[in-house]
Amino acid sequence: MNEMKKVNRDLQTERLVYGGRYDGRQDFAVLLQPFFKNSVVPMVEDGTPDLTFFSVDCFHFSERGHAEMALALWNNMLEPVDSKQTYNNFTYDRSKIQCPTKEHPFIFTRINSTPLPADCPNDAVPAWAAAVLAVGGLIIGWVVTWMIFYFRERKNRKRNESTEINGTNICYKIREL
Numbered sequence: 001m002n003e004m005k006k007v008n009r010d011l012q013t014e015r016l017v018y019g020g021r022y023d024g025r026q027d028f029a030v031l032l033q034p035f036f037k038n039s040v041v042p043m044v045e046d047g048t049p050d051l052t053f054f055s056v057d058c059f060h061f062s063e064r065g066h067a068e069m070a071l072a073l074w075n076n077m078l079e080p081v082d083s084k085q086t087y088n089n090f091t092y093d094r095s096k097i098q099c100p101t102k103e104h105p106f107i108f109t110r111i112n113s114t115p116l117p118a119d120c121p122n123d124a125v126p127a128w129a130a131a132v133l134a135v136g137g138l139i140i141g142w143v144v145t146w147m148i149f150y151f152r153e154r155k156n157r158k159r160n161e162s163t164e165i166n167g168t169n170i171c172y173k174i175r176e177l
Contacts, residue, residue: 029109034086035076036069042090053090071097078104081113 017032042050051058053065061069072088075098079085106112 023110029111031077031081031109033073033076034084035072035088038087039090040087050090074098077107080108081110 013032017030022028022030042053044050053062053068054060055062055065068088068090071094072085075096076084078098078100100106
C-alpha cells in the first residue's frame with residue numbers, strides 16, 4: 001500500500017511539474033529541484049554518519065543541515081533545467097554558494113533554460129506596417145464598395161431608361177391605332 005501511495009504521489013508531482021499548467025506564465029513557474037535526489041548521509045573521518053547535520057531525533061535537519069539544504073537549493077535554482085546537480089555534498093563550505101551571472105541574472109525555468117539560436121531571425125513586424133495595412137485595407141474596402149454601388153446604380157439606370165423607352169413606344173403605338 002505504501003508503494004502505491006509513493007507511485008501515486010510521484011505521478012501527481014510529475015503531472016504538476018510537467019503538465020503544462022503553469023507554462024507560459026511570466027510570473028510563476030513550477031520546477032523540480034533535484035539537489036537531494038542522490039545525496040548520501042555525510043560521514044565523519046571514522047566512517048560514521050556526521051550527526052551535526054541532524055537534530056536530536058536523528059531524522060530532521062539541524063541548523064547546519066538546514067543551512068546546507070538551503071545552499072544546495074539556491075545553487076540548484078541558479079542552474080539550467082537540464083543541468084541541475086542531483087546531489088548535495090555536505091561540505092559546509094560557504095564559498096560554494098553561487099551568484100547569478102551577468103549572462104544569466106535570473107533563476108532558471110524551463111522557458112529561459114533553452115538558449116536562443118545564434119542566428120535568430122528577427123520576425124518582428126515594423127510598427128509602420130500595421131498602419132500601412134490598415135490604410136490600404138480601408139482604401140480597398142472603399143473602392144470595392146464604390147464599385148458595387150456604381151454598377152448597381154448603372155444597372156438600375158439602364159433598366160429605367162429601357163422601361164421609359166418601351167413605355168413611350170407602347171403609348172405611341174396605342175395612339176396610332
